Amino acid sequence: MNVPDDLFYTESHEWIRVEGENARVGITDHAQAELTDVVYVELPKAGAKAEAKGQIAVVESVKAASDIYAPVAGTVVEANKALEGNPALINTDPFGEGWIFVLKMDSPDDVKQLKDAAAYRAAIG
Amino acid sequence: MSDAAQKKTPLYDEHVRLGAKMIPFGDWIMPVQYSGIMDEHQAVRKNVGVFDISHMGQLTATGPQAGAWLNEILTNNIDKLEVGTGQYTFLLNERGGIIDDLIVYRTAPEEFLLVVNASRTEEDFAWLRKHLDNKAELQNRSADYGGLAIQGPRVIELLQALVGQEAELPARNQIKEFDYDGLKLSIARTGYTGEDGVEAFFPADAAAKVWNDVLTKGKELGIRPCGLGARDTLRLEMCYPLNGSDLSPEHNPIEAGLGFFVDLKKPKFIGREVLAQAKESGTANRLVPFRMKSKGPPPRPHYAVWREGEKVGEVTSGTLSPSLNEGIGMAYVASAHAKTGSELEIEIRGQRLPAIIEKKPFYKKP
Numbered sequence: 180m181n182v183p184d185d186l187f188y189t190e191s192h193e194w195i196r197v198e199g200e201n202a203r204v205g206i207t208d209h210a211q212a213e214l215t216d217v218v219y220v221e222l223p224k225a226g227a228k229a230e231a232k233g234q235i236a237v238v239e240s241v242k243a244a245s246d247i248y249a250p251v252a253g254t255v256v257e258a259n260k261a262l263e264g265n266p267a268l269i270n271t272d273p274f275g276e277g278w279i280f281v282l283k284m285d286s287p288d289d290v291k292q293l294k295d296a297a298a299y300r301a302a303i304g
Numbered sequence: 305m306s307d308a309a310q311k312k313t314p315l316y317d318e319h320v321r322l323g324a325k326m327i328p329f330g331d332w333i334m335p336v337q338y339s340g341i342m343d344e345h346q347a348v349r350k351n352v353g354v355f356d357i358s359h360m361g362q363l364t365a366t367g368p369q370a371g372a373w374l375n376e377i378l379t380n381n382i383d384k385l386e387v388g389t390g391q392y393t394f395l396l397n398e399r400g401g402i403i404d405d406l407i408v409y410r411t412a413p414e415e416f417l418l419v420v421n422a423s424r425t426e427e428d429f430a431w432l433r434k435h436l437d438n439k440a441e442l443q444n445r446s447a448d449y450g451g452l453a454i455q456g457p458r459v460i461e462l463l464q465a466l467v468g469q470e471a472e473l474p475a476r477n478q479i480k481e482f483d484y485d486g487l488k489l490s491i492a493r494t495g496y497t498g499e500d501g502v503e504a505f506f507p508a509d510a511a512a513k514v515w516n517d518v519l520t521k522g523k524e525l526g527i528r529p530c531g532l533g534a535r536d537t538l539r540l541e542m543c544y545p546l547n548g549s550d551l552s553p554e555h556n557p558i559e560a561g562l563g564f565f566v567d568l569k570k571p572k573f574i575g576r577e578v579l580a581q582a583k584e585s586g587t588a589n590r591l592v593p594f595r596m597k598s599k600g601p602p603p604r605p606h607y608a609v610w611r612e613g614e615k616v617g618e619v620t621s622g623t624l625s626p627s628l629n630e631g632i633g634m635a636y637v638a639s640a641h642a643k644t645g646s647e648l649e650i651e652i653r654g655q656r657l658p659a660i661i662e663k664k665p666f667y668k669k670p
Contacts, residue, residue: 215325215533216342218624219601221653237653239601241341241623242533 180303181208183274187290188299189250191232194274200287204250205278206238206269209303214240217269222258223280229253231289236279238269251289253282313358314450314511322529330423332359335531344534345626348497351526352456354518355535357503358511361425361446363418363432370414370440377435377574378408379557381567385410390477390492392565394557395420395428400578401553402560404428405545407494409479417479417490419451419503421547435574450511454518455501455538458525463491463502465521473502489514496535498542498667537623540632541667543593549605550591550620550634558582559636560591561664589617590642593666596631596650597658603633603650610649610656616641619650627667637661 182188187195192210196203211217221237229235229249236247236258258280262268269277284290294302311332319326324335335356337344347353365374375382380393390409394402404424409417420428429444436442454462463473467482467489474480479492487510495501506514519527536546545551545560557566558579568580596603603622608615622633637648644663649656 213325215337216340221601237601239624241537241602241626242336244601244604 180212181274182296182300182303184296186274187250187293187295188302189248189293190302191248192303193248193250195250195290195293196278197287197290198281200283201256202251202253202282202284202290203278204247204280204282205273206247207299207303208273211270211273211277214238214243214245215270216241217266220259220262220266220269220279222260222262223255225255225257227255229255229282238266238279247279249282250293251282252285254285255280256283257281311359313356314508315356315358315515318512318515319356319529324529324531327532329359329532332422334359335529337531337533338529341531341533341537342626344528344530345537347526347528348456348499348530348534348538349627350457351528352454352458352462352522353497353528353530353534354515354522355453355455355530356451356515357453358450358508359422360451361418361420361422361428361444362449362451362505363420363425363429364411364416364443364445365418365432365440366412366415367440368414370416371410373437373439374408374416375570376572377432378406379566379573379575379579380408381570382408382410382416387411387413388474388478388480390479390494394562394565395431396556396573396575396579397553398574398578399553400556400558400575400582402547402551402555402557403431403553405547405551405562407492409492411479411490417505419505423548448508449505450508450514451503451505452514452518453495453497453501453503453535454522455495455497455499455530457500458522458527459499459501462518462522462525462527466517467491485513496544497538498544498665498669499538536621537626540621540623540634541625541627541665543634543664543666545591545634546621555589555591555636556582556587559587559589586639588639589636590639591620591634592637592642592661593632593634593664594648594650594659595628595662595666597660600631600657601652602631603652603659608651609635609637610651611641611647616648625666631659632666633659
């Protein structure tokens with residue numbers, strides 16, 4: 180299972196790429212494999228306020244709807260509109276084209292509370 | 305997970321070996337998918353797929369009075385069953401509520417095989433035993449038998465590769481026994497996918513051999529092992545009901561739109577009075593198939609159904625149809641709003657999205 184070293188991770192299987200004051204967020208390879216064929220993504224709106232661990236998006240597979248949580252507090256600056264036409268990008272490229280949204284973090288230090296790649300690898304066994 | 309959620313079919317090790325994703329399903333642990341629900345679904349629509357149905361219950365009833373007895377327990381008419389033929393039927397409680405939906409086969413003049421839902425096997429068996437009155441010999445052979453559903457347009461090629469090119473396969477709804485490498489294989493031309501297909505039953509200790517032979521012989525036909533995920537999308541595209549979701553003791557077959565499998569001309573069967581009444585005066589709700597009118601999140605069980613500002617029902621099954629690439633589902637809706645073509649709204653996370661009641665089935669062969 181692919182777990183890139185340069186990202187942070189949550190227990191709920193989101194990944195976070197720090198881009199200055201912003202955090203780009205998606206779900207991990209492990210999560211997409213568990214969810215299977217993604218058929219719909221409910222994206223957050225730009226400007227939406229996100230609380231750390233607050234529900235902010237929904238990813239739906241054929242079988243079920245799964246909540247996606249904001250890893251840190253912030254404001255949504257962008258959502259991945261490409262997922263509206265092609266939600267399967269989450270399956271085919273979870274760490275790349277399958278990103279879900281970008282948050283402007285309230286406090287960039289908050290990412291220090293997240294898991295690093297080694298800790299996430301240990302968590303998913 | 306408790307031990308109760310860990311009943312394994314004789315094919316458990318094969319599923320794990322193939323990398324299936326295993327999930328609890330009632331008391332069982334079953335494969336939900338191998339290569340992916342979409343891929344498996346398309347394999348069944350275009351080529352052929354094989355499903356482990358060993359978790360399904362297999363009950364037998366034998367004896368000179370067995371047929372007459374079953375006719376007073378089940379809704380369809382056993383007298384219409386020739387030897388070697390099966391029929392879809394219901395087991396009802398006294399209120400007409402559905403305990404189970406099943407297929408009963410007449411395997412010999414005085415011998416019947418009931419193939420029932422996994423989660424209801426014990427309950428069905430207990431119910432039948434309670435009403436037995438010494439009129440038949442009743443057995444639960446579920447633990448000793450395995451089963452496979454082999455489904456898809458290339459099923460005949462596969463079966464002939466398996467049991468011989470000359471072998472004459474059973475016609476639709478018929479069941480036939482074949483000798484296969486020294487074991488008895490019962491093959492029924494039935495299924496839950498809308499494709500041509502069979503369900504094969506055999507002693508549990510032969511399960512791995514039959515499963516692997518089917519996969520090997522099916523390889524050049526494009527076979528896929530298929531899990532419960534594809535089983536659900538395939539059956540829902542055909543509007544076949546799922547017990548526990550679309551059918552339950554709170555609903556009767558008339559409400560579910562399945563009166564065709566109830567013979568009210570029979571003088572007596574459990575639940576008959578309630579069903580005769582329901583047929584005559586209509587039911588408050590009807591199970592209807594609906595399609596989402598726009599792209600968006602797929603419908604799911606328990607979502608509320610609205611019409612003109614009024615809550616009129618609840619979704620019982622829903623998914624994104626892999627064949628149609630649209631949200632489809634079934635819902636119990638107040639009968640006044642249950643006509644084909646009626647506009648509904650499905651409430652999904654606080655939003656009401658437009659849907660329309662369709663005719664069965666959603667999927668028609670191209």
